[in-house]
Amino acid sequence: MATLVTALGRRRLGGQYGFSFLGMALVICLFAGTLVLLLRVVPPYIEYRSVKDVINRAAADYNPDRDSLKDLRVRIRKLLMTSQVYDVTADDIDLYRDKGRVVIDANYEVRFHLLWRLDGVMVFDDLVVTVSSSDYQ
Numbered sequence: 001m002a003t004l005v006t007a008l009g010r011r012r013l014g015g016q017y018g019f020s021f022l023g024m025a026l027v028i029c030l031f032a033g034t035l036v037l038l039l040r041v042v043p044p045y046i047e048y049r050s051v052k053d054v055i056n057r058a059a060a061d062y063n064p065d066r067d068s069l070k071d072l073r074v075r076i077r078k079l080l081m082t083s084q085v086y087d088v089t090a091d092d093i094d095l096y097r098d099k100g101r102v103v104i105d106a107n108y109e110v111r112f113h114l115l116w117r118l119d120g121v122m123v124f125d126d127l128v129v130t131v132s133s134s135d136y137q
Contacts, residue, residue, distance in 0.1 A: 044110040
């Protein structure tokens, strides 16, 4: 590498040698913030996938001509326990009849603390399944 001789002595040309302390601190803070965000967002998303699977399995097993809404609720409760879903209970899921069809409405939202006064909200609003008796004919 070339050197520059000045009145103050010899200096290397080429500038920096690596990260400065502030640059390294910034990288560490960004990495820590991303890690905290992932640790807060990933578990509710995994649970959402489990709830979606539970209601789809319950809807596939449900026969409106043979089973009642109470039977469906019991089936959902058992599937939630088997899948180890604890934030959403069978009582949180709405079951009702609409125009000859059974509607399973499991929409919900998750609120979580990120840091200090900053909170996050995840809204899962695509968990509505409709089962009609024509599916079994």
